[in-house]
Amino acid sequence: xxVKLSRIFILILVVLMAAVTLPxxxxxxxxxxxxxxxxxxxxxxxxxLIGSYANNKFQWKDTNGHIYNRxxxxxxxxxxxxxxxxxxxxxxxSLQGKKINIDTLRYNNLFMRLRPKxxxxxxxxxxxxxxxxxxxxxxxxxxDFVRFNTRMEFVNARENRVEEEISKRFTTALTEQGFTxxxxxxxxxxxxxxxxxxxxxxxxxxxxxxxxxxIRGKPYCKNxxxxxxxxxxxxxxxxxxxxxxxxxLVNDKNEVFLLLYDQxxxxxxxxxxxxxxxxxxxxxxxxxxxxxxVIKDRKIISTxxxxxxxxxxxxxxxxxxxxxxxxxxxxxxxFPFTLQFGIKTTYFQDFYFxxxxxxxxxxxxxxxxxxxxxxxxxxxxxxxxxxxxLLVLISGIFGFIGILIYENTDL
Amino acid sequence: xxKALFFKxxxxxxxxxxxxxxxxxxxxxKTALNISYGxxxxxxxxxxxxxxxxxxxxxxxxxxxxxxxxxVIGIAQFFPExxxxxxxxxxxxxxxxxxxxxxxxxxxASAVLLISAISLFVMGLISLTYFPSEVLWxxxxxxxxxxxxxxxxxxxxxxxxVEPIWFKRIFFIVVFISFIQALLEPSHLNFFQHxxxxxxxxxxxxxxxxxxxxxxxxxGVLK
Numbered sequence: 001x002x003v004k005l006s007r008i009f010i011l012i013l014v015v016l017m018a019a020v021t022l023p024x025x026x027x028x029x030x031x032x033x034x035x036x037x038x039x040x041x042x043x044x045x046x047x048x049l050i051g052s053y054a055n056n057k058f059q060w061k062d063t064n065g066h067i068y069n070r071x072x073x074x075x076x077x078x079x080x081x082x083x084x085x086x087x088x089x090x091x092x093x094s095l096q097g098k099k100i101n102i103d104t105l106r107y108n109n110l111f112m113r114l115r116p117k118x119x120x121x122x123x124x125x126x127x128x129x130x131x132x133x134x135x136x137x138x139x140x141x142x143x144d145f146v147r148f149n150t151r152m153e154f155v156n157a158r159e160n161r162v163e164e165e166i167s168k169r170f171t172t173a174l175t176e177q178g179f180t181x182x183x184x185x186x187x188x189x190x191x192x193x194x195x196x197x198x199x200x201x202x203x204x205x206x207x208x209x210x211x212x213x214x215i216r217g218k219p220y221c222k223n224x225x226x227x228x229x230x231x232x233x234x235x236x237x238x239x240x241x242x243x244x245x246x247x248x249l250v251n252d253k254n255e256v257f258l259l260l261y262d263q264x265x266x267x268x269x270x271x272x273x274x275x276x277x278x279x280x281x282x283x284x285x286x287x288x289x290x291x292x293x294v295i296k297d298r299k300i301i302s303t304x305x306x307x308x309x310x311x312x313x314x315x316x317x318x319x320x321x322x323x324x325x326x327x328x329x330x331x332x333x334x335f336p337f338t339l340q341f342g343i344k345t346t347y348f349q350d351f352y353f354x355x356x357x358x359x360x361x362x363x364x365x366x367x368x369x370x371x372x373x374x375x376x377x378x379x380x381x382x383x384x385x386x387x388x389x390l391l392v393l394i395s396g397i398f399g400f401i402g403i404l405i406y407e408n409t410d411l
Numbered sequence: 412x413x414k415a416l417f418f419k420x421x422x423x424x425x426x427x428x429x430x431x432x433x434x435x436x437x438x439x440x441k442t443a444l445n446i447s448y449g450x451x452x453x454x455x456x457x458x459x460x461x462x463x464x465x466x467x468x469x470x471x472x473x474x475x476x477x478x479x480x481x482x483v484i485g486i487a488q489f490f491p492e493x494x495x496x497x498x499x500x501x502x503x504x505x506x507x508x509x510x511x512x513x514x515x516x517x518x519x520a521s522a523v524l525l526i527s528a529i530s531l532f533v534m535g536l537i538s539l540t541y542f543p544s545e546v547l548w549x550x551x552x553x554x555x556x557x558x559x560x561x562x563x564x565x566x567x568x569x570x571x572x573v574e575p576i577w578f579k580r581i582f583f584i585v586v587f588i589s590f591i592q593a594l595l596e597p598s599h600l601n602f603f604q605h606x607x608x609x610x611x612x613x614x615x616x617x618x619x620x621x622x623x624x625x626x627x628x629x630x631g632v633l634k
Contacts, residue, residue, distance in 0.1 A: 002509045002619075002622055003509065003622050003623055003626040005619065005622075006619045006620055006621070006622035006623040006626075007623045009616045009617075009619050009620045010620045010623055012616060013586055013590070013613070013616055013617065013620060014582075014586055016590075016613065017585075017586045017589045017590060020589060020593070021589055122466070122599070122600060122601035122602055122604055123463075123466050123549075123600055123601060124462070124463045124466070124545045124546060124549050124600065124601075125545060126463050126543065126545055127463075127464070128456070128460065128464075141454075141456045141457050141460055142456065143455075143456050144456070145456075145459055145463060145543070147543070147545065155543050157454075157455035157456040157458070157459040158454075158455040158456070160540070160541060160542065160543065190460075190464045191464075341593045341597075342597060347599070347602060348602060348603075348604060348605050348606065349556075349593070349597055349602045349603050349606055350605060350606035350609065351606065351609050405578070405579060405582050406579065406623065
């Protein structure tokens with residue numbers, strides 16, 4: 001009995017490992033490079049421009065199907081190519097009746113991105129709280145790291161112990177604002193490589209939202225009042241010279257907002273079918289427009305708004321699959337399912353099974369019946385080994401490899 | 412009987428186990444030196460930043476040690492048994508053959524676990540002197556998959572030694588290595604935080620899997 005069980009375990013292990021390995025090498029053999037199209041909004045044509053590869057050549061296309069070469073497109077996208085155009089002396093002085101100032105243009109060029117795996121990533125839940133108004137202007141790594149437990153604690157790195165005085169000061173300041181300890185999520189840029197520091201945005205245990213900064217050693221804590229039922233899923237903090245917003249906020253309903261400097265107001269950005277667990281979100285801004293792009297598995301959706309956040313235009317495009325048509329069909333007939341330990345939407349390792357492909361049942365059935373031709377499954381012996389048949393019926397090619405190698409000798 | 416069996420296994424693995432423990436201590440000493448040097452050179456706060464913000468595991472020297480321990484103890488335990496077919500005699504002791512093999516594997520696996528536990532404890536002490544407790548827990552949850560890889564490596568070594576047919580041996584190696592690779596490759600902090608139970612269960616499947624080979628060994632199958 002134990003030996004029988006032991007063999008079944010081996011078969012399960014072979015199925016698991018084959019479901020990882022075989023599809024992996026199939027992908028390596030037949031997978032194609034897929035480059036997501038670059039979607040831009042031209043202030044010259046006032047329409048979308050899509051950069052993509054066609055026949056291994058990069059080209060720009062507008063929504064009417066007109067194709068531009070690189071130089072033509074440079075002129076249509078003066079905001080992103082201003083350096084090139086300036087060098088060539090082709091930069092327009094004014095656009096849409098407005099004079100263009102290069103400095104203003106530059107700090108109006110914005111870029112933010114949110115990938116699914118950046119939401120609730122693994123790691124150590126501590127962060128450095130920078131001095132936001134450093135005396136010598138340069139941001140430096142503070143000597144202590146912050147954690148939240150029953151209070152806000154500053155742990156000195158050199159001595160590896162809690163600094164009581166500053167911890168008390170910040171805890172009191174937070175409590176005064178109605179903070180419920182511990183802090184659950186925090187968002188910020190723990191890097192000195194940024195123009196200035198806006199501190200951290202923290203969700204407390206009660207789901208309330210706070211802004212925490214250290215200004216000349218003193219706490220700046222502010223409760224940000226959110227609309228009813230608004231639950232913060234993630235925030236991308238973006239310290240940019242424009243100082244119009246703190247960053248991008250995504251709530252549990254997959255709605256996307258900018259958190260404005262103006263009294264922490266929320267500005268909703270139009271998105272379509274965005275699912276923060278699966279899709280990538282890209283925000284781009286320039287002097288005239290803001291562009292929100294949702295990159296799904298097989299689809300890319302872009303929405304343009306003007307500086308008053310009124311929707312101007314939207315664009316959708318399919319993204320080709322990483323398998324060619326034939327390779328994808330063969331994959332579905334060959335493998336009943338696949339297993340991966342790591343997937344691109346999260347950093348966490350786990351057993352990630354794909355959906356069961358029922359078209360593979362045809363092959364599974366053929367493999368199962370072909371077992372009758374193997375000597376050891378003929379007649380009564382075969383009936384006693386019904387579980388081998390069941391295994392091949394469910395796991396197809398993976399189980400078949402298993403029973404071929406670890407055959408059922410008379411146990 | 413079990414006591415005698417334990418003594419027999421102990422005689423075989425004690426030196427291998429001590430040498431592996433010695434290697435672990437060397438790695439611990441190296442890690443402690445690296446940390447203290449890093450703190451001296453970069454400053455404590457910047458060094459914490461490297462670990463807490465960039466999630467760089469400072470104990471990476473441990474990555475392959477549990478697997479190595481598993482394989483070395485497996486070899487020390489089963490190489491003498493398989494040469495000259497002494498395992499056949501062992502399996503004829505007045506106990507059920509499955510129990511003998513499982514008991515032997517249990518002793519070896521405990522040795523692997525014990526060595527890993529001692530070294531994790533030492534590593535934990537080092538971590539606590541330089542870092543806050545958050546780093547300690549991240550370290551434990553990061554290195555547990557490595558210990559699982561060590562156990563898998565140990566069971567894999569037994570399976571390869573006991574299995575009489577070469578072709579099946581090689582296939583065993585492929586299956587075991589692909590699982591070990593899955594456990595070792597993503598060596599970043601806390602990547603297995605949510606999935607340790609699942610991976611532990613699969614590792615335990617590997618332990619029972621050796622019985623099949625043991626059975627075939629005793630029967631002396633040729634195909």
